[in-house]
Amino acid sequence: MRTTTMSQRLFPRRTFLLGSLAGATAGGALLAGRGSSGDGRTTIRFLQNKPEVVTYFDALVADFNASQSEVHVVHDSTPTALVPQFVRGTPPDLACYNYNLEASRFVARGALSNLGGLADARRIDPGVQDLVAQYAQYKSQTSVLPYSITAAGVIYNKDVFEKFGVSVPRTWSELLAACRTFKSKGIVPVVQTFKDTWTISQGLFDYVSGSALDVAGFFSRLQALGPDAGPNAEVSFSKDFGDAVEKMLALLAYTNRDAPSRNYADGNVAFARGDAAMYLQGPWAIGEIAKINPKVRVGTFAMPGTENPDDTKVRVNLDLALWIPNASSKQDAARAFLRYLMRPDVMDTYNAKNLAWSTTKNAPKAKDERVSGLQPYVDAARFYQGAGTYFPGGIPVLNYLQELVLSRNAKAFLTQLDDDWARYAQRNA
Amino acid sequence: MSLTAVKEAGSGTVTQPPGPGKVRPRKAERTYYLMLVPAVLLFTLFITLPGLVGMFYSLTDYAGFGDWKFIGIRNYTSMFGDPRILDSYWFTIWFAVVTTVVVNTLALLLALGLNGRIKWKTGLRGIYFIPMVISGIVIAYVFNYLFSNAVPQFAAQLGWTAGETSLLANENWAWLAIVIVTAWQAVPGAVIIYLAGLMAIPNEIYEAAQLDGAGAWRRFRSITFPLLFGYVIINTILGFKGFLNAYDIIVGLTGGGPGTATMSVAMTIFNGFAGGDYAFQMANAVVFFVFTVLVSLLQLLFVRNREVNLS
Numbered sequence: 001m002r003t004t005t006m007s008q009r010l011f012p013r014r015t016f017l018l019g020s021l022a023g024a025t026a027g028g029a030l031l032a033g034r035g036s037s038g039d040g041r042t043t044i045r046f047l048q049n050k051p052e053v054v055t056y057f058d059a060l061v062a063d064f065n066a067s068q069s070e071v072h073v074v075h076d077s078t079p080t081a082l083v084p085q086f087v088r089g090t091p092p093d094l095a096c097y098n099y100n101l102e103a104s105r106f107v108a109r110g111a112l113s114n115l116g117g118l119a120d121a122r123r124i125d126p127g128v129q130d131l132v133a134q135y136a137q138y139k140s141q142t143s144v145l146p147y148s149i150t151a152a153g154v155i156y157n158k159d160v161f162e163k164f165g166v167s168v169p170r171t172w173s174e175l176l177a178a179c180r181t182f183k184s185k186g187i188v189p190v191v192q193t194f195k196d197t198w199t200i201s202q203g204l205f206d207y208v209s210g211s212a213l214d215v216a217g218f219f220s221r222l223q224a225l226g227p228d229a230g231p232n233a234e235v236s237f238s239k240d241f242g243d244a245v246e247k248m249l250a251l252l253a254y255t256n257r258d259a260p261s262r263n264y265a266d267g268n269v270a271f272a273r274g275d276a277a278m279y280l281q282g283p284w285a286i287g288e289i290a291k292i293n294p295k296v297r298v299g300t301f302a303m304p305g306t307e308n309p310d311d312t313k314v315r316v317n318l319d320l321a322l323w324i325p326n327a328s329s330k331q332d333a334a335r336a337f338l339r340y341l342m343r344p345d346v347m348d349t350y351n352a353k354n355l356a357w358s359t360t361k362n363a364p365k366a367k368d369e370r371v372s373g374l375q376p377y378v379d380a381a382r383f384y385q386g387a388g389t390y391f392p393g394g395i396p397v398l399n400y401l402q403e404l405v406l407s408r409n410a411k412a413f414l415t416q417l418d419d420d421w422a423r424y425a426q427r428n429a
Numbered sequence: 430m431s432l433t434a435v436k437e438a439g440s441g442t443v444t445q446p447p448g449p450g451k452v453r454p455r456k457a458e459r460t461y462y463l464m465l466v467p468a469v470l471l472f473t474l475f476i477t478l479p480g481l482v483g484m485f486y487s488l489t490d491y492a493g494f495g496d497w498k499f500i501g502i503r504n505y506t507s508m509f510g511d512p513r514i515l516d517s518y519w520f521t522i523w524f525a526v527v528t529t530v531v532v533n534t535l536a537l538l539l540a541l542g543l544n545g546r547i548k549w550k551t552g553l554r555g556i557y558f559i560p561m562v563i564s565g566i567v568i569a570y571v572f573n574y575l576f577s578n579a580v581p582q583f584a585a586q587l588g589w590t591a592g593e594t595s596l597l598a599n600e601n602w603a604w605l606a607i608v609i610v611t612a613w614q615a616v617p618g619a620v621i622i623y624l625a626g627l628m629a630i631p632n633e634i635y636e637a638a639q640l641d642g643a644g645a646w647r648r649f650r651s652i653t654f655p656l657l658f659g660y661v662i663i664n665t666i667l668g669f670k671g672f673l674n675a676y677d678i679i680v681g682l683t684g685g686g687p688g689t690a691t692m693s694v695a696m697t698i699f700n701g702f703a704g705g706d707y708a709f710q711m712a713n714a715v716v717f718f719v720f721t722v723l724v725s726l727l728q729l730l731f732v733r734n735r736e737v738n739l740s
Contacts, residue, residue: 083493105492105705195577195598197686260687261577261595394706396513396689403688406600420513427500427507427709428490 041072042333047092049079050320052284053354057096060350064340071333086111091325094334096147096341099318100389104135107143112323113331116142120342123360127381131318134216134385146359147341148320148351151374151383152282154207155289158297160187160277168301168373170309172247179254182277189254191276193267194405197398202315203280204251205401206386209244211305211312219390227426231418238414241387245410247305252405260406272296282315283355286370300373302382314374316383319356395420480718487711493702504712513689514713517697518720524604524611524693525672531612533664536619541653543620544627554624561617569681572610573597576682600687607691611678615671619664626660627653662732666725673721 048057054077061075076092085091086106097103106112115121121142132144161167164185169175179189193199209215221235231238256262256276264285271279272292279285286298302314322341324334340346344360351358355371357378358364365379366372377383391397397417404413487504491497508514543554560568577595584592596606630653638648654661676695679685685692685700694717701710 087493109496195595197684258581258594260598261581263577392705394701394709396685396692396700399684399686399689399692402686403600403690406598406687423507423511424706427504428705 039069039072041070042330043072043074044093044328044330044333044337045076046073046337047076047079047082047095047097048320049077050098052287053350056350056353060341060346064337067340068336071336073337086325086327089327091327093328093330094322094324094337096320096322099132099135099144099146099321101135101392103144103321103323104132106323106325107132107138108136110138110141111325111327112138112141112143113326113328114141114143115145115322115324115338116140118145118335118339120339121145123342125359125361125363125381128318128359131316131383131385132321134220135390143323144318145322145338145342146318146320147322147347148318148354149316149357149359149378150283150319150355151357151371151378152202152207152315152317153300153302153374155271155279155281155285155298155300157271157274157277158299160274166277168299169304170312171304171307173307175304176250176254178277179251183254188256188270188276190251190278190280191262191267191270192252192255192259192280192405193262193264194260194402195263195266197402199264199267199281200401200405201386201388201398202282204248204405205388206315207280207303208247208251208305209241209387210315210384211303212244212247213240213305215384215387215390219387222421225425227422229418229425230422231415236414237417237421238411241414241417242410244305245404245414248404249408249410252408268292283371286355298370300371302374302377312377313382313384314377315386316378317385317389318359392424394424483711484715486708487715489708491708491711492705493707497708500708504709505716508709508712508716513692514697516689517692517694520604520691521673521675521694524607524675524691525669527604528608528611528615528672529665529669531608532615532619532668533661535612536616536623536664537657537661539616540620540623540627541649544624557620558617560614563614565614565677566681568614569610569678572606572613573682576606597683598687600690603683603687603691607675607679607682610682611672611675614678615668619668622660622664623657626657630656658732662728666728669728670721670725673717673724 046057046061048054054075057077058075061073065072079097082091091111124146128146128149129142132146156168160182164181164187166178166181169178182189192204218235218240222229225233225235230236256270262270264281265288267279267281268285268288269292270276271285272289274293274296280303283300286300289296289298302312304312306312322338324331324338328334344358347358347360348364350356352364352367355366355368357366366375388397388401395417400413400416400420404410486497488499488501489497490500539557543550543557547553576597581593581595584590597603634652635648638652643651674695675693676699679691679693679696683691685696694713698710698714698717701707701713
């Protein structure tokens with residue numbers, strides 16, 4: 001890819017050294033990040049912690065450090081002290097971080113600098129940029145630049161589908177019909193893993209509700225109610241999620257019997273071995289499945305939630321997004337590395353390698369046939385962020401979901417969500 | 430956690446240096462004070478002050494960072510109306526009571542056995558001691574695997590259908606798994622204390638009792654148990670207080686599930702920090718602290734003057 005010079009061979013080692021220093025203690029990271037290194041460069045601390053790609057970003061950082069002489073980037077891959085660092089006023093200078101409700105709190109409180117003036121910000125697809133605001137928005141600022149989108153649908157075993165002559169279902173009743181076919185042939189229609197509670201939210205809850213109703217709209221109306229939320233308010237879980245939850249329970253009839261004591265790794269193994277036709281997981285599971293059984297032919301389709309195929313959408317999340325805290329004193333240096341990361345070749349290479357999509361307009365399409373089934377939905381911006389991701393940590397929605405799939409009591413589940421949401425809103429009013 | 434520390438730090442002040450003369454006690458006192466000061470300072474800095482700060486924030490709507498304002502006792506009032514909080518208290522108390530009984534019964538039996546005239550005594554004591562030095566979370570993950578995979582497979586081979594689904598996935602009985610694992614880890618600590626107690630009982634009394642014709646059960650009931658009662662108290666109070674703070678083993682076994690069936694108070698408090706519920710869970714922590722202090726005081730009151738001494 002590139003010729004190795006003496007300095008380039010030295011740099012990775014140096015980055016590794018500084019990186020491990022940053023990893024060992026936050027204090028070490030701060031020392032390394034403060035001031036500038038001996039050769040007159042500005043040193044910035046770059047937070048990026050997605051475990052699967054830490055080494056990939058190590059190489060990117062080394063490339064960037066070798067390519068110019070103004071900025072020296074230190075790769076920090078330990079996010080555990082992120083909130084305390086914000087409290088102390090010493091957050092990372094630039095982060096390439098999973099954007100979720102937790103990260104959105106930095107946006108909501110105005111702790112991130114405005115990136116709206118950058119040319120790169122205007123290249124982001126507006127439909128993707130909207131996803132940021134669905135969790136939080138500070139004034140009219142562009143506080144976060146989406147970097148990588150992962151889209152998730154139903155992973156299915158193409159061989160099993162072809163063997164029993166089942167085509168990809170486009171409506172809810174077609175999905176149930178497919179399930180009945182597989183069940184009658186002794187194949188587990190949908191493998192599920194209730195022991196790892198996040199998988200219940202990721203798959204069953206998010207997929208079904210995402211296609212059955214307007215999740216983002218529901219939560220924005222719910223948030224607008226503030227402390228008036230509750231089971232009898234104009235929007236409530238009892239009213240709007242009833243249909244989706246009934247459908248979730250209907251799917252349970254087509255799940256492996258040992259689902260309550262299986263975890264995520266068990267699910268990957270079961271699906272890779274061909275025990276099941278469908279699996280409600282994201283693209284990250286595809287890599288694991290390939291490791292267990294490279295021969296299994298896998299595809300992905302968006303789960304239908306109604307009788308109208310036009311309602312069907314895919315679950316996305318902003319797997320990585322860039323932001324620069326106001327508290328960083330090295331805004332220019334941070335922006336220099338941000339521009340490097342935003343270069344189309346850098347961004348598109350990363351996303352293609354990780355079964356994800358770039359966030360810019362006219363981003364390249366997915367070539368991998370294992371996820372290309374979701375391409376039309378990404379193209380048309382027919383996507384949503386999972387309903388489970390809208391809950392603040394103070395509401396243990398994952399535990400409630402586990403209770404739901406074990407007890408199958410929809411009413412108790414919905415009332416609990418309404419009551420908890422109301423209580424949370426009231427004490428945070 | 431804080432309670433034991435209080436006791437430890439406090440015990441230094443109670444001790445009066447014995448000795449004749451006027452100069453030596455004063456000198457000794459100064460030494461004791463010097464020994465005490467670092468502990469008191471560190472304790473104040475790392476336990477008392479953060480505790481007071483937490484109490485202060487329990488009266489606000491603080492999220493851990495950013496702006497906040499006073500909201501009076503609203504966190505406390507909404508706490509008592511929250512079934513999830515109340516359920517976590519019921520679970521924690523139930524768990525602590527059952528585990529204390531189980532741990533002390535097993536530990537006493539084991540200690541009696543390991544104190545008897547048996548072969549390989551030292552080796553056996555060492556083996557029984559092992560669980561104590563393994564971290565709780567590691568034990569929990571190992572048992573998690575056993576409960577989820579090994580036990581159901583074994584049950585399937587025996588044709589025992591009820592055992593085929595994991596105990597951890599059973600909403601009504603998951604607590605039992607947590608009691609089993611917690612006891613497995615906690616019994617050795619209690620055994621050591623009971624062994625120390627047993628070794629402190631002089632053999633002559635048993636010999637005298639035997640001469641008087643007392644059987645094994647009578648010797649246990651009338652000599653061993655009364656003389657061991659002080660150790661029972663220590664194990665009960667320390668154990669109960671520790672089990673009230675149950676956290677790591679539950680995280681490793683059930684994560685509070687199935688549903689919220691095994692959500693302990695400590696877990697509820699900690700989860701609130703991550704979820705922007707800092708001030709609310711601080712109120713919960715204050716209530717829990719007061720509750721723990723009251724329970725410990727009650728235990729102390731209940732057992733006071735019930736100890737038996739040989740002298």
